[in-house]
Structure formats: structure tokens, C-alpha cells
Amino acid sequence: MILSNLNIVKVSGIISTDDIIPAHYKHKFTEPKELAAHVFENKFPNLTKKFIKNTVIVSDATFGIGSSREQAVSSLLAAHVAAIIAPSFGRIFFRNCWNLGMAAIEADLYSLIVQKELCIDLDKSHIGFSNKVIPFQALPSKLINVFNAGGLLKYIKDSSLSTY
Amino acid sequence: MSLVNKIIAEHSELDTVDENQIVIVDVDRIYLQDGNSPTIRKLFRDYQFNKVFNPDRIAVFFDHSVLSPNIDISNRLKEALDFCNQFGLRFFNQGDGISHLVAIEEEWFTPGNLVIATDSHTCTGGVMQSLALGMGASDVVAAMVSGKSWLKVPETIWIKTVGIPSTFATAKDVMLYALSCFGDRKFLYKSIEWYGDWVENISFDEASTIANMGVEMGAKCVFLPPWKCSPSSMQKIIPEHQEKTIELNIEGLLPYIAAPNSPYNSKVITEFSNEKIDYVFVGSCANSRLEDLAEISTILKAKKIHKDTRLIVTPGSKKIYLDAINNGYVQTIIESGGIVTPPGCGSCVGTQGYIPASGDKVLTTMNRNFLGRMGNAEASIWLASPRVAAYTAIKGEIPNLQDMQYDSI
Known part of the structure; x- marks a missing residue:
């Protein structure tokens, strides 16, 4: 699958799941749309104004450390983020991304990118912008299958648990 | 064989496993906490899952919002309780304590078993040599339905x-x-x-x-x-x-304190000595155990906390709370001017009181101090040991080493 014409938004510094969505909101709301209104409200108060359809966040540090809250991913998806590129990820967050159909790509591109758009080819494991093609380590086929199915629970539902 | 390889192999149909291998494992126990169980209930409805693999092996803990502060949270907790009853899940109610501590008391973690839960600090089960994994809601739903999960064998x-x-x-x-x-x-x-x-x-x-x-x-x-x-x-x-x-x-190591807003901003205590502190919170799954309460009680004995500093102590479980009452720790804390709350996660994630005021400087025994962690992004949070927390509460400032010498612990 190719994710193309992704709108680039850069963020700098280590990002915790508390930064993405403060904990108390997930105790109040179960609808990602309600959570999306509060994404990054403490760390980067006006950042979500830059999130238009098919946004990719490009980070220069570890993204998604801390809590296991899947709402950190579901709220970003509801805020129009489709992919995240970072040099490293909090591992529970990384897994949550693929489980919900968010592409999380390990690559250190922050200082290379000056463009406004890029594309991610999941099958060929590379990122394209301008005339450049930057490879990333191939993802386990398990993650790609889950992503292509539209998320873990769809994947399980469709396969009638036969994959487990 | 490393412990993680051994446990993953024993929970799969494989004799041995290798680093980076993707393996399907059987899950022994699963637990949920109240911040995620309403979302899990929603996912069960959205995907029309109508059974769990074994209700006796799944528990729901009501620990993050023990005294619910608003209607939204109360409504979510009610939904979570309905979900428990619908599927016959065991639940630990408000006041029973923090999931990870109670899970140890209840022997849900045993050496060599495999436990998945909807909280990143599930790794606490590693104290029992259990493979204890925090995961997100979808992974936990998948495990609840199938009794299985997939893992990439870590190095x-x-x-x-x-x-x-x-x-x-x-x-x-x-x-x-x-x-x-x-x-x-x-x-x-x-x-x-x-x-x-x-x-x-x-x-x-x-x-x-x-x-x-x-x-x-x-x-x-x-x-x-x-x-x-x-x-x-x-x-x-x-x-x-x-x-x-x-x-x-760690030879001769002195106390360390993590400055706002990251646990990685940690430096030796003398870098922060004399920083005025408005609010001390002793609690969370990092430090709310009986030894922690015994230690602060020893330091607070016959002393008063500083007039400008608030001390709130939240025992980690009902058992710890009762033991602390019986041992006189609770009385000592109260007599010193501190507040002891019902067991649970306490003030750690801003889902119940006490929310710090804007501009407050908080020193706490929690494990995280990310911006806004306690419910107010205009407060700043330092992480420390219960020992440092008790001395801070008395002095109203982060202590220096001399302050910590007048009692030999």
C-alpha cells in the first residue's frame, strides 16, 4: 500500500502519550472525535490547526513514550493524522498505531525534509519526497496484514480468530 | 535461555524462540483498568464480540477514579461495571487498590506466567518473574476474545x-x-x-x-x-x-530527583535543594507500599509538615491501607498535618483530587512527571523517593543532605 500526498507537520523533542492526549480525557470520553479536540493541547496548543486530511507527523526524537493508552492513536487518527515518522517509538504506542491502522515508520528524517508533502510505500519500505527515496527497515508482515485489514480487530473479526 | 525467551516458548507450541521472531502465545491472565475499560466495552460493541475466552481469567480494576470528580467519569465507570456484569468478569471495586499491587496480592502474577493488561505499568509483575505486558485496548480485546496474543521476541x-x-x-x-x-x-x-x-x-x-x-x-x-x-x-x-x-x-549513590517535565531530567538532589514545594504527593504504583508508608511515618513522627505545603498520601491497596492503620502510620501522617486518601492511583493522572493549582510546584513519588500529568499543565512536577518526599513536606522545600541527617533511617 502507498500512502501518498501526506501533509507534513514537524514536531521536536520526546513526545509522551500524556503530551498527545492528557490522561483525564480518556476517563471522560470513549469517542475519538471528542478526544481529538484535546490532542497536544498542553505541549503544542495550536498544532492541530496544521492537521489537514492525511497528515504525517515527522519527529526528531522518540515518539509515544509512557502510557499504554490506545486513545493516543485513536485521537490522532480522528485529528486527521495518518502516519508518524520518528527515529524511535515508545513500543506500546508503536504497536497501538499498527493495530488501529496508523503507519508508524522508524526513520530519522526531521532535518532532511523541507518539503510540504511526502509519500510512504509500505510494500517497498521506502519514503519518497521530491526526487529522494529513503528506505526504512521492512516491517513484519504481521503488521502489514493488520494494517491492510483496517486494524487488528477487523483483522481478527474477518479471520474468525483463525490467525490466533 | 533468557527468562523472556523461556516464558514465550512455554506459552507457544515451540521448544525455543529467537530474538525478533513473531510468536503467538497463550495468555494466562488479563486485566483492565477503569480508564480503558469503557473504551474496551465500546470496542466489544463496535465489533460485535459477544464472548470472552474465560471470564475467570479476566479482571477489571476501578483504581484511577476512586472518588469520581465529575459526571462524565461517573457515567464511564457505570458503563464499565455494566460490561463486567454482562460478561461475568471479576472486578475490584473503588477502594480495593491499584491494579498492579492488588494483582500481586491476589497472585495473578506468578513466576513464569504471562499476563496482559491495559496499563503500561503492568511491567510491575516482573518483580514476580512474570512476563507482564502493558498493551492498548485493541490488543487486550483480541486477547480477551481469543486467549492469545502475538509477540515479537525482544532482545x-x-x-x-x-x-x-x-x-x-x-x-x-x-x-x-x-x-x-x-x-x-x-x-x-x-x-x-x-x-x-x-x-x-x-x-x-x-x-x-x-x-x-x-x-x-x-x-x-x-x-x-x-x-x-x-x-x-x-x-x-x-x-x-x-x-x-x-x-x-551505584556505589555511594545520593538521592536523585527528576525535574519537570520528564523522568529523564534526573539529577542529584543537591542540584535542587531549597526549591520551594507547594504540594507533596506520596502514592502511585511506583511508591505506595507498606515500606513507603512506614518510612514517611518514621520521618514525620512527632513533626508537623510545613504550613505552606500540602501532603497527600494514597496507600496502594486496601491491605496496605489497613496494615498502615494497624501499625500507626496513618495516625502519624494525619497528626503531622497530612491527608490520607482511600487506596488507588490517587493524584497521579489528574482523574481525581487533589489537582495542583496553576504555578504549583509538586514533589511526588510517582513514576512520571510529563507536562500536565496531574491534571494541570501549569503546575510543575518533581519525582523523588518517599524518603525525600517526607523531608520535603516538613521543610516546605527540597531538602539538602543535612536536613536528611537528623533522623537515622
């Missing part, structure tokens, strides 16, 4: 503690020091096994703090060596590969 790294900390320092200080040394990336998706003279001779409560903050180190899972009176099935930790062993020199 194991051994940490050897070298030397003995100073008498001022505790396990929490060792962990904050380790975070300052290793940062956020070194152990991402690794399994950590601890060994060495110091870590092999600490108490269960101290070992629990080390296990609890494995996720702050970035680890997938963590394993502690046997402690005094630990189950005989816990095994001595011996590194398999010398090149995968990292030494952590």
Missing part, C-alpha cells in the same frame, strides 16, 4: 548493579539515576534482567519499584532476581551473554 539486556548506595538513597533513587544514565532509547523494546549484589538483597517493596519503572526505561518487560521469602520457583538471574551486560555503578 534481553542484563543490568548488573555494582556497589551499594549511600544510606540516603533508596530503590527509587537508583531508578531515577538509571534513567539519567540511560535515557529514553537504550532499552526500547528490550527485556531487562537485573542482577548484582545490591538488587539481589533489596526488599520486595523496593524490587517492585524497580520493576514498575521498567517502562520508563523503555523496556518491553523486566525481571527482578529473587527477594527475601520470594516463591521458590523464582530463579537466580545469570547473564547469558557478557557483551549484553551493562554495569550500573
